[in-house]
Amino acid sequence: MLFNRRRKLWINSPSNSNPLAFYFNKMLKFLRLTPSRIKDFLLIISLSISIYLVFFHPHTPLPLAVSAPPRSLTRRHHLLFSIASSSNSFPRRSSYIRLWYTPRDTRAVVFLDQPLSTPAGPNLPPVVVSGDTRLFPYTFKSGLRSAIRVARVVKEAVDRNETGIRWFVFGDDDTVFVVDNLVKVLSKYDHHKWYYVGSSSESYEQNVKYSFDMAFGGGGFAISYSLGKVLARVLDSCLMRYGHLYGSDSRIWACLVELGVGLTHEPGFHQVDVRGNVFGMLTAHPLSPLLSLHHLDAMEPIFPNMDKTRALEHFFKAVTADSSRILQQTVCYENFNSLTVSVAWGYAIQVYEGNQLLPDLLSLPKTFSSWKRGTRVEANFMFNTREYPRNACERPLVFYLESVVSDNNVVWSNYTRHSDGKCRRSDAIKNLKEIRVVSQKLELDIEQMMAPRRQCCEISASHDELMVIDVRKCGADELISMNV
């Protein structure tokens, strides 16, 4: 009815100078409208429009439909890992890959410069030989041409056309990933959109040299499926323009920049542009799940009295028991004896005599040295550091992970005291040999990852040789501090 009348009015289109006023007058006459009937009329019109919008107009977003469309959960098999390696380094470093790769539920491919002379051992990903790169320019003095081959791993991985992929993940053969954490963290982002997710270097100087906005390749980075598809199409043309750059990661970054894409920073990726003892880095991890560790060859074994690979295997026992919690730092206080205990879950616990304020414990004890060697190099880091005393007796007591067992989401981890020689310690801790930590398996949902909060802990039992610590969610207004 209403639509019919309107149509009629349109048909009688006059050539009046003010057509709107003309229609309105004409309509009033036609309908013989009084003010109250006008009100009714407008009400009916607005109601009809609403009904039309709600039921017949598919493109109008309803308030309920504003949130993202429901998506199925991202799982391990949605990630394809591409590992840049070489026939020379692969046999040596395959033990690193075995730490995080499982043939049953991880999808990965290793890219080599030439075929292996002896077959790779068991429990390793399939190996392929990269394509020819002789046509691409490389002019960086004293750099390695292999940077082109490694950059093209991105294209070659995408061009395999493997099905059901949401994320392409890239790393080196001396990178270990925490796959379940990567799955969780990437599920925050919509793989249908263009995402380039990674992290910069720990070294300020390295970021100055390469870019603060680049994902450093060895630390690992992820490219969403839809971005990967586009990047694979255009990468070769970018490689022709960037022959003057040093690394593969710079080449990928340059091409992504040309596509208009920026880096989404995830602090759990670790390029590890430091050398030596990384204890300080591992005991003050950001409040974000651990995703990767790189430069494993340049670091000392992360546990004492073990070789490098054995130490990482030991670490991965805790990763397997509770990957979300690995390295997460919680701090608790013992008022009576004035002790401060800093737990880097699954790795090490430090016991300080006296009240250490939490903000101070979040800076990294400088147990490592800079990536660039030499005495006169600038060494600035992208995080706050504090001196680690040379004198072991001025350091906190350190307890390293001994064992971890989990049962029905309750995880017990045991830490034993690392000898500090003949230091004099207070009565409260001089006989302390072992710390046991009990925690719930940490299940982070997307909201908790978007707005993370550090957990709390408390010393639930303490006698001469043993301390027991409970890690739990903090109370609503609970502060992580000593009650003084």
Ligand SMILES: *[C@@H]1O[C@H](CO)[C@@H](O)[C@H](O)[C@H]1NC(C)=O
């Ligand atoms: C992947 O798909 C593209 C386009 O359909 C095709 O050109 C290419 O040969 C395919 N690659 C493989 C390894 O099947």
Ligand SMILES: *[C@@H]1O[C@H](CO)[C@@H](O)[C@H](O)[C@H]1NC(C)=O
């Ligand atoms: C912790 O270590 C003690 C002694 O070494 C042992 O008795 C206990 O079973 C261990 N607990 C766990 C959870 O490994």
